[in-house]
Amino acid sequence: MLSIQKLRADHVLDYAAEELKKYLRMMMPECGDVEIAFNPEAKEGFRLGLLEDFGLPFEGEDAVLDDVIHVETDENGGILAGSNPRSVLFAVYRFLRENGCRWLYPGVDGDYVPLKDVTPVSYHKMADHRFRGHCNEGAESQQCMLETIEFYAKQELNVYMLEFKIPFSYYNSYYSHRNNTKNREPEPVSTQQVLQWKRQCEVEIAKRGLMFHDMGHGWTADPYGMDTSDRRGWRNGTIKLPEECRKYIALRGGVRELFRSDPQWTNPCMSQPIVRSIMADAVVAYAKNHQNVDFLHVWLADGTRNHCECEECVKMRPSDWYMMIMNEIDEKLEAAGLDTRIVFISYVDTLWGPEKVAIKNPKRFSLLYAPISRSYCSSFTENSVVPEPAPYVRNAWKTPVSAEENQALLNGWFKLWKGDCFEYEYHFWRHQVRDPGGLYIAKRIYEDIRGLKYMNLNGIVEDGSQRSFFPNGFAIYIYAEALMNRDCDFEAVRDDYFSHIYGEDWKDALGLLQRISTAFDYDFTSGRKSKRPEVSKFYNPDMLPLLESVKELATEERALVAKHMAMPTRPQTVSWRLLGYHATYIELFADILIAKAKGLSYTAKEAVARFEEEFGKYEIEIERYYDQANTGYALSDYAKDTKSIILE
Numbered sequence: 347m348l349s350i351q352k353l354r355a356d357h358v359l360d361y362a363a364e365e366l367k368k369y370l371r372m373m374m375p376e377c378g379d380v381e382i383a384f385n386p387e388a389k390e391g392f393r394l395g396l397l398e399d400f401g402l403p404f405e406g407e408d409a410v411l412d413d414v415i416h417v418e419t420d421e422n423g424g425i426l427a428g429s430n431p432r433s434v435l436f437a438v439y440r441f442l443r444e445n446g447c448r449w450l451y452p453g454v455d456g457d458y459v460p461l462k463d464v465t466p467v468s469y470h471k472m473a474d475h476r477f478r479g480h481c482n483e484g485a486e487s488q489q490c491m492l493e494t495i496e497f498y499a500k501q502e503l504n505v506y507m508l509e510f511k512i513p514f515s516y517y518n519s520y521y522s523h524r525n526n527t528k529n530r531e532p533e534p535v536s537t538q539q540v541l542q543w544k545r546q547c548e549v550e551i552a553k554r555g556l557m558f559h560d561m562g563h564g565w566t567a568d569p570y571g572m573d574t575s576d577r578r579g580w581r582n583g584t585i586k587l588p589e590e591c592r593k594y595i596a597l598r599g600g601v602r603e604l605f606r607s608d609p610q611w612t613n614p615c616m617s618q619p620i621v622r623s624i625m626a627d628a629v630v631a632y633a634k635n636h637q638n639v640d641f642l643h644v645w646l647a648d649g650t651r652n653h654c655e656c657e658e659c660v661k662m663r664p665s666d667w668y669m670m671i672m673n674e675i676d677e678k679l680e681a682a683g684l685d686t687r688i689v690f691i692s693y694v695d696t697l698w699g700p701e702k703v704a705i706k707n708p709k710r711f712s713l714l715y716a717p718i719s720r721s722y723c724s725s726f727t728e729n730s731v732v733p734e735p736a737p738y739v740r741n742a743w744k745t746p747v748s749a750e751e752n753q754a755l756l757n758g759w760f761k762l763w764k765g766d767c768f769e770y771e772y773h774f775w776r777h778q779v780r781d782p783g784g785l786y787i788a789k790r791i792y793e794d795i796r797g798l799k800y801m802n803l804n805g806i807v808e809d810g811s812q813r814s815f816f817p818n819g820f821a822i823y824i825y826a827e828a829l830m831n832r833d834c835d836f837e838a839v840r841d842d843y844f845s846h847i848y849g850e851d852w853k854d855a856l857g858l859l860q861r862i863s864t865a866f867d868y869d870f871t872s873g874r875k876s877k878r879p880e881v882s883k884f885y886n887p888d889m890l891p892l893l894e895s896v897k898e899l900a901t902e903e904r905a906l907v908a909k910h911m912a913m914p915t916r917p918q919t920v921s922w923r924l925l926g927y928h929a930t931y932i933e934l935f936a937d938i939l940i941a942k943a944k945g946l947s948y949t950a951k952e953a954v955a956r957f958e959e960e961f962g963k964y965e966i967e968i969e970r971y972y973d974q975a976n977t978g979y980a981l982s983d984y985a986k987d988t989k990s991i992i993l994e
Contacts, residue, residue: 349381351388353395358431358555366438372459417469432555436502437685448846449500450455450917452493477768477805484811485975486488490544494812499554501826506551507559514540519911525978526962528781529666537575557640566647567609567971569628574610584819596654616667617658626674631687642690650694651741669703676707698738699759708765716770717752719745724779725793728800755908769803774810782869783863788821795828815971817928847921864891884942896936903929954985
């Protein structure tokens with residue numbers, strides 16, 4: 347009888363042992379029960395413990411943060427070890443993966459578990475990047491959140507971030523069925539319900555030992571008496587700015603007013619000592635009451651070019667005042683005896699780093715680089731040429747677009763910051779929607795990860811929809827694998843994934859999706875290929891032959907799906923049926939882009955509305971994999987671009 351021996355008492359090892367037992371019994375249905383026991387002296391069976399429990403060396407810098415996986419097993423057991431408890435869980439999943447298991451989508455329908463006896467595995471790997479994870483975005487249901495926490499751990503992703511004190515807007519996007527109210531009746535949820543769900547997610551994150559990153563935006567509002575839980579109320583004017591809060595917010599154009607009527611988009615007047623002290627006190631109070639948080643993100647407002655113009659604030663860049671706040675936070679955390687790690691962000695106005703003020707205690711802090719305006723038409727490589735950084739002009743700076751322009755600004759941070767840095771990326775936000783075939787964005791993700799080494803960045807946390815598995819989940823699959831092993835072979839990982847989700851005819855599906863990605867030329871769909879930018883970002887009649895070929899590609903897709911409706915494994919059945927929906931998706935999307943390419947702006951706007959209504963009919967059937975609200979948000983780029991008309 348097989349046995350699992352835990353060499354130390356730890357709740358994550360408890361979970362890892364249960365996961366190993368579950369999949370061993372699924373792989374070998376007649377192997378009998380698999381006993382789990384706590385035995386620090388165990389010499390037989392599958393033995394779970396930290397590297398030090400087996401006398402194995404640790405080659406990283408920080409055993410809490412750096413994941414090292416070690417597997418040395420035979421048919422009856424062996425060592426499953428890691429540098430920290432979650433790495434032991436990853437060792438279990440890697441052992442199972444080496445024995446043929448695959449986790450291809452969230453939920454039980456994404457599990458591929460072969461029927462076979464286990465074979466020996468010898469594997470040792472330190473993750474090539476320290477931070478590997480996701481942040482909640484898009485429209486999220488609680489079922490989706492719980493399944494993705496489980497799924498990401500199986501992909502050896504070690505970070506899960508929950509943005510906002512109460513992430514009501516993300517949940518509300520799903521339960522109000524934004525961009526799909528003609529097909530689905532809204533299901534209102536309260537902020538109290540969302541808060542409870544956030545706590546449930548936190549428990550699931552902790553169960554797996556993942557690094558929990560929390561908050562982000564909100565610190566520029568809530569500490570000063572502006573409750574941001576109901577952002578819609580602020581924006582539609584039903585919630586007014588309390589007069590006692592006005593003195594804290596940025597002076598712009600001679601007045602202190604909310605930016606776009608939203609306190610979460612509004613920056614504070616950071617030159618005031620009381621403003622800095624209030625924010626620091628709020629961060630310390632939160633850290634004290636939420637000691638389960640591994641990394642607490644303290645960001646400024648989400649708005650752009652809206653920093654204070656008072657006579658004191660203009661004496662330094664926003665990043666300098668921001669670093670003063672970070673130092674005050676550190677001092678107060680130290681006084682409170684709290685070791686909470688703090689993340690500050692290089693984002694919009696603070697892409698330009700500080701010139702005068704440096705972090706005094708870098709061990710507490712990490713820099714998060716968030717180049718939200720970058721183009722996804724290219725990646726930063728070892729051969730990239732970095733230009734001179736664009737000048738910072740308060741509230742009037744030029745948006746950096748290329749990877750090289752953004753890197754020039756990041757290098758400015760490195761003049762005063764020598765500590766840990768990682769990236770906040772947006773591949774799974776609007777950008778994935780612009781590539782319906784999914785293969786272009788997957789390769790871009792791979793190339794971007796390859797470039798982290800040359801950018802002095804130690805990983806990525808993705809800001810994107812948790813339902814990014816349409817037409818399949820390869821983009822997330824390669825994302826996880828490349829962060830673990832930057833030298834993995836893109837084609838080999840792709841072929842392995844496609845062969846498991848489509849079966850013996852996987853090359854037919856791959857070839858078709860490659861042609862679909864080509865037809866939706868990414869430079870064009872992202873607005874970088876216009877013949878007349880002054881008219882529209884998307885005006886380009888040269889694109890019409892490719893776009894008009896989509897009808898034929900959709901017909902081929904349906905014919906291929908018809909041959910594969912009943913498949914040997916559940917993931918294959920799911921994958922082929924997703925392609926059936928995908929055929930309708932690309933037809934409706936092509937209609938939008940054909941109109942844009944011709945310059946028929948209002949026709950395109952109508953096509954966007956038709957897309958939302960027609961394809962929205964299928965959302966409930968595929969919502970585990972597809973995010974209608976996030977897609978509608980991305981497609982709004984094509985609906986809003988109506989400043990001029992060529993042929994109408």
